[in-house]
Amino acid sequence: MNTTFIAMGIALLAGVGLVVTIGVVSLLSGGLHFLFARPKLSILKTANGESGFAFSFKWNSSREPAKFDNIRIRLFNPFGSPTQVDLTRSYDTATSTFARDLDFGEDLKNLMNAEGIANASVEVEVMSSKEGIAHHFMFKGQKFLDLYKSATVLAETFNEENALNYPKPVFTNPKRSFIADALPVSNKALKISSNPEFAGEFAGAGGSGEAAKENFAVSKVWIEDGCIVCDACEAIFPEVFEVTDDTCIIRPGAPLDNGLLVEEAADACPVEVIKFAKA
Structure with missing residues (x-):
């Protein structure tokens, strides 16, 4: 009887230990991903002058497959003028790390030259319209301006350096036929009565x-x-x-x-x- 209780106790402890171990590993995995594998947005140098905004976006596309095709830039400027600016642009769909250089026209100039922007906040949102996924990045107004003016890498350069060169798989389809292979050529004669x-x-x-x-x-x-x-x-x-x-x-x-x-x-x-x- 005592042996049975001891065995049950050991089994219970082992089960609890396994659950705790799995939980700890899961928390560690999530923590590492949060710290080192979060999506990252960088402001790049635009080739479209004062009306252009270039950016790059990196994320774990294997963990979060998505087709990103929109960007939104919003200014929150409660102590300046204008108090709010909301800009949205679409671009060709991207399914892995990418960069884009977009022309926002006069609206971007108004945002950049807003009175009091140094004390405002700027939010950049990268979106997938089909999956409904969005990643938000907040900047202090002055930090946003500094990053924009000091950027040196063009979107075209970023895409060239971060292109995914996966080898194309080669699939060979076996040749199948319901027709029998040709009989081998032979000089032998058929030994039949009609010959x-x-x-x-x-x-x-x-x-x-x-x-x-x-x-x-x-x-x-x-x-x-x-x-x-x-x-x-x-x-x-x-x-x-x-x-x-x-x-x-x-x-x-x-x-x-x-x-x-x-x-x-x-x-x-x-x-x-x-x-x-x-x-």
């Missing part, structure tokens, strides 16, 4: 009890619709039949004096599309 070369072996005492068939000539051979390119005819009489990728044709100048082989090829055709006329 004149072996006709004597099948006549009379040859075992079949039947006389050898008399060969004949044909005046015309043709292929009707429905060929499945099985190669049976070409294997029997390659001098007459040629199997292509999608059908079978009669070779130009084909010999038509061996009607037995033509007939055998027609009999071997599984879809019965080989037709001929005796001469």
